[in-house]
Amino acid sequence: MDDVRIATESQQTPGATRRSFYVVAIYGLGALISAALGLPALLYLFVPPKMRRQSDWVEAGDITQLTPGTPLEMTFRRNRVDGWKVTSEKSTAWVVKFPDNQVVAYAPQCTHLGCAYHWDQGKTEFVCPCHNSLFAMDGKVKDGPAPRPLDRYQTKIEGKQLLIGPLASSSGQTA
Amino acid sequence: MKQRLSNLNEWVDHRTGIPTAIRQFLYEEIPASSGWHQVLGSVAVFLFLVQAFTGALLAFNYAPTPGDAYNSLRYILTELTAGRLMRGLHHWGASMMIVVVVLHMIQVFLYGAYKKPRETTWMVGVVLLLLTLAYGLTGYLLPWDNRAYWGTVVTTKIAAQAPLVGPYLTRLLGGEGSIGVVTFARFFGLHVLLLPPATLLLIAVHIHLVRKHGVAPAPGDELIPAKKFYPEQVFKDTLAIFVAFAILFTMAVAVRVPLEQLADPSDTAYIPRPEWYFLFLFQTLKLFSGSLEVVGTMVLPGLAVLTLILVPFIDRGQMVKVTRRTFAAGVVLLAGIGWTGLTAAAVITTPKEAGEVAVDYSAPTDWMQLSPEEMAGVAYFRRENCISCHSVGDGGSKIGPDLTRTAIHRNAAWMIQHFKTPAGVRPGTSMPPIQLSDAQLNSLAAFLLKLNPNNATALSDAPDFVVQGALVYQANGCSDCHQVNGGGVALGPGLNGLSKRRSRSWVEDHFLDPPKLSPGSIMPPYRLKQTDLDNLTAYLLALPE
Numbered sequence: 001m002d003d004v005r006i007a008t009e010s011q012q013t014p015g016a017t018r019r020s021f022y023v024v025a026i027y028g029l030g031a032l033i034s035a036a037l038g039l040p041a042l043l044y045l046f047v048p049p050k051m052r053r054q055s056d057w058v059e060a061g062d063i064t065q066l067t068p069g070t071p072l073e074m075t076f077r078r079n080r081v082d083g084w085k086v087t088s089e090k091s092t093a094w095v096v097k098f099p100d101n102q103v104v105a106y107a108p109q110c111t112h113l114g115c116a117y118h119w120d121q122g123k124t125e126f127v128c129p130c131h132n133s134l135f136a137m138d139g140k141v142k143d144g145p146a147p148r149p150l151d152r153y154q155t156k157i158e159g160k161q162l163l164i165g166p167l168a169s170s171s172g173q174t175a
Numbered sequence: 176m177k178q179r180l181s182n183l184n185e186w187v188d189h190r191t192g193i194p195t196a197i198r199q200f201l202y203e204e205i206p207a208s209s210g211w212h213q214v215l216g217s218v219a220v221f222l223f224l225v226q227a228f229t230g231a232l233l234a235f236n237y238a239p240t241p242g243d244a245y246n247s248l249r250y251i252l253t254e255l256t257a258g259r260l261m262r263g264l265h266h267w268g269a270s271m272m273i274v275v276v277v278l279h280m281i282q283v284f285l286y287g288a289y290k291k292p293r294e295t296t297w298m299v300g301v302v303l304l305l306l307t308l309a310y311g312l313t314g315y316l317l318p319w320d321n322r323a324y325w326g327t328v329v330t331t332k333i334a335a336q337a338p339l340v341g342p343y344l345t346r347l348l349g350g351e352g353s354i355g356v357v358t359f360a361r362f363f364g365l366h367v368l369l370l371p372p373a374t375l376l377l378i379a380v381h382i383h384l385v386r387k388h389g390v391a392p393a394p395g396d397e398l399i400p401a402k403k404f405y406p407e408q409v410f411k412d413t414l415a416i417f418v419a420f421a422i423l424f425t426m427a428v429a430v431r432v433p434l435e436q437l438a439d440p441s442d443t444a445y446i447p448r449p450e451w452y453f454l455f456l457f458q459t460l461k462l463f464s465g466s467l468e469v470v471g472t473m474v475l476p477g478l479a480v481l482t483l484i485l486v487p488f489i490d491r492g493q494m495v496k497v498t499r500r501t502f503a504a505g506v507v508l509l510a511g512i513g514w515t516g517l518t519a520a521a522v523i524t525t526p527k528e529a530g531e532v533a534v535d536y537s538a539p540t541d542w543m544q545l546s547p548e549e550m551a552g553v554a555y556f557r558r559e560n561c562i563s564c565h566s567v568g569d570g571g572s573k574i575g576p577d578l579t580r581t582a583i584h585r586n587a588a589w590m591i592q593h594f595k596t597p598a599g600v601r602p603g604t605s606m607p608p609i610q611l612s613d614a615q616l617n618s619l620a621a622f623l624l625k626l627n628p629n630n631a632t633a634l635s636d637a638p639d640f641v642v643q644g645a646l647v648y649q650a651n652g653c654s655d656c657h658q659v660n661g662g663g664v665a666l667g668p669g670l671n672g673l674s675k676r677r678s679r680s681w682v683e684d685h686f687l688d689p690p691k692l693s694p695g696s697i698m699p700p701y702r703l704k705q706t707d708l709d710n711l712t713a714y715l716l717a718l719p720e
Contacts, residue, residue, distance in 0.1 A: 022406035029417040036424060037225070037264075040257035041232055047256035056563075079563065084238065084250035086564065088607060 049083075057156060057163045060105065064160050066097040071119045071126070071137065073108070076164065093153055093164055094119065094126070096137055105164055106139055107151040126150065201405035206392035209408055212286070213390065214415035215279035220378060221416045222272040225423070226310075227371060229265040237317075239363040241356055242598075244319040245437045246605055252434060263427030269311055271423050273452045276307050281507055284486070287495035288391035294487035296384040299377055301484045306374050311450055313366040316359060324438030325447030327354055327362070333460070333472045353440065394496045436576060439601060448525060455517035458524075541630065542637035543719045545622070546662035547654060550645030550714075552622025553637055555615055564606065568631040575606060579628045590620040618649065644714020647707045656698065659718060667698060672720035682712050 061074040071094045078091045093105040094117075106126075110117045115130035125142055126135035133144030140149050154165035188194040236255060238247040251258035280300065283289055289297035316327040331354065335345040349357030402408075439445075449457050456476060463471035482489070494500055545553070556562075561578070568579035584590065589600065594616050597606040609616065626634075648654070654663035659670050673682065681692065686708065689698035703711065 019406060022410040026406060026410050026413045029413050033417060033420050036420070037228060040260050041228070044232055044255055044257040044261055045235070049250070049254040083236070084243070084247040084254075085605060 057165045060093060060095065060162045060164045062160050063095075063097070063103060063157060063162045066095060066103070068097050068099045068101075069124075069137070070121065071096045071106075073119075074105075074162070074164075078164075094150075095162065098138075103155060103157065103162060104139070105153040105155050105162070107153060107167060109151070110146060111141075111148050111150060112144070112146040200386075201403075201409065203386065203404045204401040205390045205404050205408060206396040207399035207402055208393035208396050209390055209402070211411055211415075212282055213408070214412045215275055215282055216385075217412035218415050218419045219272065219275045219279055220382075222268055222275060222419065222423075223374060223378065225264060225420070226268050226272065229261050229268065230367065232261050233265055234367065239317070239360070241319050241359050241438065242604055244317060244359070245434075248318050248434060259431075260427055263430070263432055264423060266432045267423055267426040267430065269314060270450075270452065271419065271426075272307055273311065275419065276304055280304065283391075285500060285503055285507060286391060286393070286497050287490070287492075287500060287503065289487040290391075290490075290493075290495060291487075293384070293388050293391060296381060296388065297487050298484050299381045299384065301480070303374065303377050303381060304483075305480065306370055306377065308452075310366060310370055311452065313362040313370070315450060316354075316362045317366065318434060319359070319438050320435040321438055321442060321445050322433075322435050322447070324354065324440065325442075325445050326449055327358070329447050329449070331358065336469055336472050338469060338473065391495070437601060437604060441600070446526060448521075451518070454521040455514050458517040458521040542633035542641065543717065544660055545625065545633060545637075546660045547645045547648040548618050548662060549622040549625055550637065550642060551615075551649040552618040552620070553634060554642040554646050555611060555619045556622060556634065557642065559609055559611070559619075562634075567626070567634055568628045578623060579626055579631050584624050584626075587617070587620040587624060590623060591616045594619065614649075638717075640710045640713045641717055643707075644710040644712070644717075647703065647711040648714065651701060651703075651711075667696075670715055671718050673718055674716040675720060679712060679716060682715060683708060686711075 056078060058076050058078045060076045066072055073092050074095050075090060075092050077088050080087050080089050092108045094108060095103060095105045097103050108116055110128035110130065110133050112128065112131055112133050115128050117126045117128040117133070117135070119125075120127045124137060126137075128134075128144065128146070131145050133146035134142040135146065135150050136142050138149075139152065141147075152168045154168045156163040156165065184194055233251065236247060236251050236258070238244055248262070251262060283297065283300070312330060315330075316323045331345065331348055334348060335341045337344055345351055347361070349355075349359075349361045448454070459475060460468065460471040463469075490503070542550070542553070564575040565578045566575075568577060591613070593600045594609040594611070596608060597604045609619070611619065648659075653670075656667040657663050657670050658665050677685075685692045686701045686703065688700050689696040
């Protein structure tokens with residue numbers, strides 16, 4: 001050890017080489033450890049949780065209570081996965097029956113900033129009270145800042161029951 | 176560029192003095208004899224930082240309340256990428272830290288490095304050891320599984336035995352009566368809010384003292400010029416840290432840390448065992464009984480800690496040459512033998528887990544062999560969508576326990592109570608109450624009691640008409656007079672193998688007017704809805720012989 005130290009002080013080549021080896025090794029090993037801790041940490045924080053895929057169809061209500069041209073707000077309970085919790089919560093959908101008997105269920109939030117909108121039977125339009133977005137019965141934006149038509153739930157009809165599924169992925173394009 | 180950097184460095188140094196302080200720290204002179212034997216302190220500090228880092232990451236996805244704690248940890252382990260790795264690092268890091276801290280102390284002890292003027296450095300070190308153990312004790316409860324719960328029950332009971340302060344200690348730990356939310360909050364608070372700053376402070380004091388007195392020299396060092404801490408010793412420290420980290424990382428990846436079932440205060444079969452580094456204490460306790468028990472729980476450990484703290488004042492000799500310190504080596508050896516013996520004894524005497532209730536292989540393996548009541552249970556199982564939270568033998572990672580694990584079934588009474596008020600029977604569970612009538616819950620319990628890995632397929636295989644038919648069968652009390660698969664009253668004819676004896680139309684007609692088709696029958700007529708009649712008939716005709 002002694003000769004090393006003296007060599008380092010006098011800046012002779014072997015000592016300088018050894019010294020630079022130490023420095024490189026210190027930074028190299030430090031970088032390895034940081035990477036081995038840092039990369040998993042980034043994955044842990046940024047990769048979304050593995051979703052529990054549930055084909056979550058819930059009964060929303062009886063479609064015989066619908067009349068064409070009058071949207072109805074149906075209330076139902078559905079399970080929501082929130083991190084480590086699965087909560088059963090009240091949920092609603094605006095359900096419209098069109099004259100051709102097609103049934104559409106809209107998610108109850110305005111596509112602008114998520115306020116709850118309501119149906120104005122007199123003006124036959126959906127009105128969002130927050131920033132006055134107006135939607136037609138087919139979900140299209142009539143006026144206001146809303147960027148896209150109302151989001152739709154996937155729907156199924158079994159007997160008289162309307163089943164509501166997850167949001168339809170194409171809800172952005174339909175209009 | 177280089178000139179700019181140097182200017183910047185100078186500017187920062189002039190304003191903050193930090194670069195100079197770092198330089199002074201790195202170019203500190205250390206004795207010529209310094210080397211590999213002194214790397215352990217650095218490794219301990221590094222492991223502490225790993226614990227802080229992984230601990231903070233775990234806390235990002237952890238709910239510190241009983242029940243939720245378990246569910247969130249489960250979420251970390253099963254749903255998050257690298258979550259298992261983070262927990263593995265934190266778990267094994269704790270064990271490793273204890274190993275490294277103890278090795279560090281043994282090194283200091285063997286080299287007599289605690290001698291004047293370094294007594295306070297040693298004493299602060301002993302407190303740091305106690306803090307490390309305190310992390311282990313408080314962190315043990317945080318997964319809130321059976322192991323955590325029962326281990327902590329024992330811990331708090333021991334604390335309660337302390338002379339004079341016992342009752343106060345119990346109150347402080349919130350462990351009055353039983354372990355619940357208060358104890359949990361106290362342990363969590365200690366683990367993440369109180370211990371870390373205390374550790375940081377004491378590490379700072381410890382390192383300050385090491386720097387103040389210098390690294391302890393070996394005899395003969397005064398004759399040789401001292402050397403610098405950087406880069407040679409820093410390299411040795413870094414390499415040691417790297418090796419320690421490599422071992423830790425390998426363990427975290429390769430050795431799975433179990434998460435047992437949710438803490439269950441009513442589980443009388445559970446045999447609690449402390450973490451491995453506390454086993455020797457646990458075994459010491461067993462050597463004393465009755466009124467002497469306090470000797471094992473308090474007096475001996477207390478004396479040991481006191482002795483440890485006072486080591487610099489007990490050993491006042493001048494000898495610091497490690498090869499001449501045979502007495503010190505003997506003490507370490509004896510302590511090592513004692514520790515190993517006690518730990519080994521504790522491991523050997525650990526009874527095998529009571530284990531799962533033996534699977535009843537005589538239980539039906541097929542849906543056709545379930546009784547109507549059990550079959551109706553299948554219907555409720557499906558209707559209540561139990562499957563969205565529970566797996567049934569498919570090794571899934573759902574939030575609730577696997578229902579084919581027969582050990583969790585207990586008995587029907589417990590199960591029905593559990594269905595009605597899950598949180599009352601199993602505190603902290605996130606299972607919602609099942610809204611069914613008593614008779615319906617009975618069916619569900621009857622089915623679950625029969626459920627095992629061999630017949631889990633019945634759940635998916637049983638056709639819907641059979642299940643619905645069984646519901647009609649139950650609703651009309653058919654089993655009051657008939658037997659199916661050995662269940663029911665044998666007043667009327669048994670219904671197994673009906674398809675061999677009767678046609679579908681005969682069975683349907685028979686319901687409307689039994690005595691007409693079976694003279695002398697006392698069976699009343701049944702007017703069922705068409706779908707019910709279809710399902711019931713189909714069910715009866717599907718029964719095996």
